[in-house]
Amino acid sequence: MIAFIVRRLLFLPLLWLAITFIIFLCLEPLGPYQRVTLFINISPESFGRGGKLTQEQLQRLIDKYGLADPAPIQYGRWLKQIIFDHNFGWSKVAQKPVIDALLERLPATTELALYAIIPVVFVAIWLGVISAVHHNRPLDHITRFVSITGYSIPIFVFGIFMLMYFYGVLQWFPPGRNSLWAERIIFASHQFIRYTGLNTVDALLNQRLDILVDSLRHLALPVLTLAYLNWAALLRVTRSSMLETLRQDYITTARAKGLPEHIVVQKHAKRNALIPVTTISANIVAGLIGGVVITETIFNYKGVGIFSLDATLQFDIPTVLGVALFGTTLIVITNLVVDILYAIIDPRVRYD
16 A cells, blocks of 8 residues: 555656646747746836836846747746746736745635535435435435535526625625634734634634634635535435445345344445545545635635636736646545545455
């Protein structure tokens, strides 16, 4: 198992190279003046008046970094800049280094993902098992109706509806990450210490229940949107996998031996049915932590998702590359965790 983990981790740099090189190839049709920001590692405010680069300064940068050269040569220079200088470039969107901007927004998305993961994974698996056990009974029909409805609704439609009703009509759950008064306390008050960057956790550690309540009110709608739609998809997979497992011969044998039904379901059926469910669950978790663009945009929740969208719309190339590296790392690590869970769930799985 250790050798397998090492091989997977060694494979990660190859994925980094492949994905970032593809992005560079996509930039090949662009002119040097459009690519020059990729190599600016300090604030544009340092150049000229009004925070703008002059034509002469731009040309010096193009000559210095060889931006008129082919994409493979520029890609090699960019890799050298990352490996030896640990410099991912300057983010025009955040007006700070890319790595700093990404780390600043990661806690917001992580907090959103953590609150959404619990109902998505645990509740969906639990209801999927119950639905399969009560196949074609009223409980199964109700569960299927709710899951199919959630699976069929586009996430932007459901999110906008939630925002219109619970905020526009009831005024219960506002968008954003915090209210203005709470943001002033969190970011401008010396009495509030940011231990983790997760507002709910930091509010508890600072004993600020008012900020905790405000953070939970702002988390309610995006968490509900993510949880319901992803929960519906995972429930369908769990139900299908469980139904297929319950039809296997070894389940029939276990029942014929007189084992209680709950032991047959929990010990013999559920464990084997969880193998495909584990893959779907891991992909959902990776997607949540990697940044949920649509949900964060609808609710103006300033995390990695909305950060990557803003970078794309403003053609912020260094930020796009940084987010791509982050997403690739997350996917590789998630798949590694899935493979390890396979061996734990099913002892027959071996990687040696």
